[in-house]
Amino acid sequence: MIPGVDGFMYPNEVELQWSLLIVLYPYITGLVAGAFILASLERVFKVDAVRPTYRLALLTALSFLLVAPLPLQLHLGHPERSFEMYLTPHTASAMAMFGFVYLWYLTVVLLLEIWLEFRAEIVYLAQTTKGLRRVIYRALTLGSMNVSPEARRLDDKVGYIVTVIGIPSAFMLHGYVGFIFGSIKANPWWSTPLMPIVFLFSAMVSGIAAVLLLYVASMKVKKMAVDMRCVDTIAKYLFYTFCIDFTLEMLDLVHRTYESDESFRSLDFMVHTRLFFSQVVLQIFLGTLVPLCLLAANQLWRFTEKARRAMYVTACSLTMIGIFAMRWNVVIGGQLFSKSFLGYTTYKMAFATREGLLPAIALMLLPFAIFFVLVYLLPPWQEPEHVSAPAGD
Amino acid sequence: MEMTRRDLFTIGGKLLVLASVGATLEQIVGAEPAPDAYKMADHWWGMIIDIDKCIGCGNCVRACSKENKVPGGYFRTWVERYQVAEGKQPKVESPDGAMEGFPPLTDENIKSFFVPKLCNHCADSPCTQVCPVGATFISPDGVVLVDPDYCLGCRYCVQACPYGCRYLHPETNTVDKCTLCYHRITQGLTTACCENCPTQARQLVDFKDPKDPVHEFLRHNMVQVLKPYMATNAKVYYKNLDGSVR
Amino acid sequence: MFRDSGHLIRPAVVLLLGLGIFLAIRAAVVPKGFGKYGHYRPQALALIRSKPISFAGQDMCLMCHDDQGKARAAGKHAHVACEACHGPLADHANDPAAHKPVLPDVANLCRRCHEKDAAKPKGFPQVVTAEHSGGVLCNGCHQPHNPHL
Incomplete structure (x- = not known):
């Protein structure tokens, strides 16, 4: 008997192909998409209450987006060949478009929107700072110091259009990650048309929760007051999105159970054994039902500010764990059972290897480091006051 | 003993003659001597497997491993032994892919049989569909191949294969799989597994050759492909395959 | 503007x-x-x-070893290829003097095919080796190229 294997696996199936790093990939892109969609709430749907998190959400999205391709790169057998995806993208492959969707989202949507949003500050800082910072800000102005009210009005208009384009782009970025899994007909755990939409809503859930946590944490660090109206509104949206997400996931579960196709017996056994902790305990109970109850309670009753804050932070933290568990269950769970439906294997996570736990932790910390740098360069805290500061082109 | 009794002079003489006209191994062997004589458009390769003939000796697995230098623990072909008791889940084994055959099975009261597996060289292959860069493809003569100099090692194709026929080669870090002995069949030889099957349970076939026995075989037998509901247009046909086989 | x-x-x-x-x-x-x-x-x-060939193939073997081929053709092993028992010998075919084949390990070789196994086709000749010959090697009685007694 092969250690870690129960029943029968096709001999090449014993070893898992997609590791912890591939769990991080949808998790991180999900945070990007979710954070951006929260930002666009303010911009496009004019939800004024979440205004304090608008810039924070944009910078969060950028920090995570810059890290998103790294786990993929690290996982490749030949990272040096990854540019082939740009040279000869195979149009029949769901994965081939990743590079293009990524670049589109990074450059045309996120960078452009951030540039337009922060232009007044960039110009102001380019004129008031010294040394290296001055050089950086001058480069970021792209050579234009024009921040006249008319120019800023145009920026706002173009920014609006970019956000409008950005929403379907964010949907595409993450829905498409779901399609990478959902379109694999060989794997019944993945193969469902619900996958892209489940991914999308779980992305929104995790992104919104991440921004709320980052906002509360930033305020604590900056010793600034938390805008409760903003946090309440975000929690409300988190609750609604979470309801849709949970409904979709339960729909998938009920559908699988009711249809009970040939894979059901095998998958059901897996959920009750090898995936029990990560799926039932972490994902469904701690990661979904508990935060949903906390959020729902806030919709029904009025708690004190302190209690609310504690409940939101608890709910969001559990949500982040739950969504991570969901990605884990999809990626790792999808490889634990044999495509013969007659056996199960085990994922042996390494520690200090290329695809081990250590690089995964480093990759999860990296976005926060980037976030720190971005916040330092482009302080998102106050509204631009110097819009009409010295102009000149 | 038989082996040592060969007439070295005879062989030496024959090879001397061949060497003198500049013949290579390929040219000596095949019906299609020079590599250039091979026309991809004239072939459409596949395999037929007769379950009633397979004795589970593992000769195909060993031959494949030697011919293609398959890394240990991975398999381009393997053999499974099924035991199907009435009303129960089948019990399936494939110890080390049947590299050393199987431990003898004594229970005569349970239906049992061997199933050799390999890449099905699907005409609508899900693995080549998902390759993001075009590193795996169906050749013009119907063989699913991997370009080892172009593969990224993303392993999406491994996930997409319903039959578990692909793996990541631990040394090259690129995906590896059955090539249907492409280096042999394009020189007029058969695959290593078919060459070495003592009972002709597996036979390389060319669907484009009107004289190939495959046409007769398909006309006169009940045949099946693995997981037909996957609609991959598999080109490995099994005769008398039990419905329990996955 | x-x-x-x-x-x-x-x-x-x-x-x-x-x-x-x-x-x-x-x-x-x-x-x-x-x-x-x-x-x-x-x-x-x-x-x-361009990958190298290990198994030379039936036709190649018989170019030199036609005597063995004839012996085999008369018996039950007529359709068993030479290299199925003797192993990959393309190197030997290319340079017979430099690459001498070794004799197959009879004790294990025959058993792989002929050991009794319920999953084997019923018509296929099988024996329980432990009981069949009392430890005598197969080729003590059977000629490998024409194994019928």
Whole structure:
């Protein structure tokens, strides 16, 4: 008997192909998409209450987006060949478009929107700072110091259009990650048309929760007051999105159970054994039902500010764990059972290897480091006051 | 003993003659001597497997491993032994892919049989569909191949294969799989597994050759492909395959 | 009006410049002939075909060993290829003097096919080796090339 294997696996199936790093990939892109969609709430749907998190959400999205391709790169057998995806993208492959969707989202949507949003500050800082910072800000102005009210009005208009384009782009970025899994007909755990939409809503859930946590944490660090109206509104949206997400996931579960196709017996056994902790305990109970109850309670009753804050932070933290568990269950769970439906294997996570736990932790910390740098360069805290500061082109 | 009794002079003489006209191994062997004589458009390769003939000796697995230098623990072909008791889940084994055959099975009261597996060289292959860069493809003569100099090692194709026929080669870090002995069949030889099957349970076939026995075989037998509901247009046909086989 | 929208041209120029550089690099480094037969490098076909052969094949063996071939043709092993028992011998065929084949390990070789196993086809000759010969090697009684007694 092969250690870690129960029943029968096709001999090449014993070893898992997609590791912890591939769990991080949808998790991180999900945070990007979710954070951006929260930002666009303010911009496009004019939800004024979440205004304090608008810039924070944009910078969060950028920090995570810059890290998103790294786990993929690290996982490749030949990272040096990854540019082939740009040279000869195979149009029949769901994965081939990743590079293009990524670049589109990074450059045309996120960078452009951030540039337009922060232009007044960039110009102001380019004129008031010294040394290296001055050089950086001058480069970021792209050579234009024009921040006249008319120019800023145009920026706002173009920014609006970019956000409008950005929403379907964010949907595409993450829905498409779901399609990478959902379109694999060989794997019944993945193969469902619900996958892209489940991914999308779980992305929104995790992104919104991440921004709320980052906002509360930033305020604590900056010793600034938390805008409760903003946090309440975000929690409300988190609750609604979470309801849709949970409904979709339960729909998938009920559908699988009711249809009970040939894979059901095998998958059901897996959920009750090898995936029990990560799926039932972490994902469904701690990661979904508990935060949903906390959020729902806030919709029904009025708690004190302190209690609310504690409940939101608890709910969001559990949500982040739950969504991570969901990605884990999809990626790792999808490889634990044999495509013969007659056996199960085990994922042996390494520690200090290329695809081990250590690089995964480093990759999860990296976005926060980037976030720190971005916040330092482009302080998102106050509204631009110097819009009409010295102009000149 | 038989082996040592060969007439070295005879062989030496024959090879001397061949060497003198500049013949290579390929040219000596095949019906299609020079590599250039091979026309991809004239072939459409596949395999037929007769379950009633397979004795589970593992000769195909060993031959494949030697011919293609398959890394240990991975398999381009393997053999499974099924035991199907009435009303129960089948019990399936494939110890080390049947590299050393199987431990003898004594229970005569349970239906049992061997199933050799390999890449099905699907005409609508899900693995080549998902390759993001075009590193795996169906050749013009119907063989699913991997370009080892172009593969990224993303392993999406491994996930997409319903039959578990692909793996990541631990040394090259690129995906590896059955090539249907492409280096042999394009020189007029058969695959290593078919060459070495003592009972002709597996036979390389060319669907484009009107004289190939495959046409007769398909006309006169009940045949099946693995997981037909996957609609991959598999080109490995099994005769008398039990419905329990996955 | 244009005075206040001039700065918007700049990111557009940066984007277009990036796109131009990308297209130029792409045109320069896409593998030659890519897409000739399909979405792949046509050179891959030649590369895969160039792999060395280990098993020389029946026809090759019989060019020299036709005597053994005739002996085998008369018996039950008529359709068992030489290398199925003797192992891969392309090296030997290429240079018989430099590569001498070793004799098969009879104790294990015959058993692989003929050991009794309920899963084997019923008509296939099988024995329980432990009971069959009392430890005598198979080729003590059976001629491997024509095993019928």
